[in-house]
Amino acid sequence: VMPVQTGRRGVTVSRKPGAVLAGMLHRDLAYRQLLDAGETLLGCGTLEHVPGRMGRINYYFAESASVVLLLRGGGWYREDASVAHRLAPGDAFVRLPGRLHATIPDDDGQWIEFFLHMPKSAWDAAVFAGVMRGVGVIWHPGLHEDILMRLREVRERMRDPSRWSTAAVIGTMLQVVAELRERHDRQANGGQGHPMAQAELILCNNLDQVVSVRAVASQLGLEWETFRKQFRARTGQSPAAYRNLARLQHARRLLIDQHLSVTEVALLVGYADPFAFSKAFRRWSGVAPSAVR
Numbered sequence: 122v123m124p125v126q127t128g129r130r131g132v133t134v135s136r137k138p139g140a141v142l143a144g145m146l147h148r149d150l151a152y153r154q155l156l157d158a159g160e161t162l163l164g165c166g167t168l169e170h171v172p173g174r175m176g177r178i179n180y181y182f183a184e185s186a187s188v189v190l191l192l193r194g195g196g197w198y199r200e201d202a203s204v205a206h207r208l209a210p211g212d213a214f215v216r217l218p219g220r221l222h223a224t225i226p227d228d229d230g231q232w233i234e235f236f237l238h239m240p241k242s243a244w245d246a247a248v249f250a251g252v253m254r255g256v257g258v259i260w261h262p263g264l265h266e267d268i269l270m271r272l273r274e275v276r277e278r279m280r281d282p283s284r285w286s287t288a289a290v291i292g293t294m295l296q297v298v299a300e301l302r303e304r305h306d307r308q309a310n311g312g313q314g315h316p317m318a319q320a321e322l323i324l325c326n327n328l329d330q331v332v333s334v335r336a337v338a339s340q341l342g343l344e345w346e347t348f349r350k351q352f353r354a355r356t357g358q359s360p361a362a363y364r365n366l367a368r369l370q371h372a373r374r375l376l377i378d379q380h381l382s383v384t385e386v387a388l389l390v391g392y393a394d395p396f397a398f399s400k401a402f403r404r405w406s407g408v409a410p411s412a413v414r
Contacts, residue, residue, distance in 0.1 A: 141269045146193060146233050151279040153287055155240060163287060164238040165275050165294065167192070170226040186244035187216040187236050188298050189224075190262070190272070194231030198259065199223045205357055206259045213260040213301055218244060235272050237298060243291045247298055261318040262304035271297045316341045317355040320348070324364040328371050328390050334360040369405045372398070376413040383410045 150166035162185070190213045198214045199205040200222050208214065216222045218241040226232035262268060275294050278285040285293075306322075323337050337360060338348035352360050368390040375386045384395040387410075392398035402410045 141266050141273075142192060142264060145235065145269060145273065149276070151276045153279060153282070153290070155287065162238060163240065163279070163290065163294075165236060165272070165279060167233060167235050170196075170224075170232045170234075182216060182241075183219055184241045185238060186218050186241060187238045188301065189214050189216070189234050189236045190264075190268075190301065191232070191234050192264070193233040194227060194229065196224065196226035196232055199225070200258055207355055208259075211261065211263040213262055213305070215258040215260070217258065237272075237275065237294050239291060239294055243295060247295050259321065260301060260305035262301045265304065268297075268300060268304065271300060316343060316348075317352055320352055320360065321356070321363070324360060325367045328364075328368050329388065330391060332364065334364065365401070366405075368392075369402055372402060372410070373406065373413060376410055386410065 145167050148167055148169055150164065150168065152162050152164040155163055191208050191210050193210055195207070195209050197205045198208055200217070200220055205225070206214070275290065275297055278290050278293055305318075319341060320337055323340070324332065324334070335345055338345050341348065343351075349359065352358075352363070356363055358366065372386050372390045375381055375389060376383075381389070383399060387393075387395040387398035390398070392401070399410055406413070
């Protein structure tokens with residue numbers, strides 16, 4: 122069940138991108154087939170979702186990843202069995218490799234997105250370079266003219282293989298992803314973004330440490346009850362439940378991707394007691410941590 126949205130945040134816009142944005146609000150796609158990567162495509166472009174025909178869209182990409190910026194409309198995004206995130210224009214979300222994702226546009230037919238789709242190897246390079254930090258899959262870069270122009274640039278280069286090699290296009294795409302993430306970090310850390318976006322970033326990082334959710338409210342200059350209600354309205358969960366979910370999701374990734382013991386993973390996500398960690402993990406996932414390998 123999707124939580125009810127009780128408010129709507131403003132969209133951060135610089136240098137009046139209205140004309141640039143208006144020119145992007147129609148279907149316009151570009152792809153390249155990567156012959157050395159099986160069925161994997163390199164792609165980008167503007168895509169709309171028509172209500173009734175495309176209600177809930179489920180994705181699973183084993184060998185590729187996508188970053189999606191919402192240009193118009195609203196809806197929800199969910200990864201695996203995690204909390205659903207409310208989306209508005211200027212929000213971006215990440216479809217990570219090997220995860221089940223669901224996109225649920227509102228029924229008003231206004232949803233228009235710009236997506237960047239790349240092979241897993243390119244995404245792994247971005248992770249290695251530090252572009253993707255923490256575990257958050259929701260970013261809030263806003264709709265800035267320079268970002269919109271860069272997205273169009275990627276699409277134009279995709280369509281001109283005589284001038285731009287596939288490697289060059291991937292490089293440009295990763296630069297734009299880095300710029301989107303930089304915008305998100307600047308918004309959250311500089312205090313110019315929505316307070317709940319900052320809260321999500323705080324709660325999704327330093328997972329091995331004890332973080333007081335009341336201290337987060339104070340850090341954002343909000344009374345506890347105001348913070349709690351606004352955070353639940355945005356994410357559908359309490360701040361404490363949101364952080365616990367982030368810890369368990371990160372633990373699952375560590376169990377799958379790293380050669381670590383259950384005790385080591387427990388410590389990395391803030392559980393001093395491995396038995397308490399195993400109990401919480403089983404309650405969340407339905408299986409013991411030792412079974413996730």
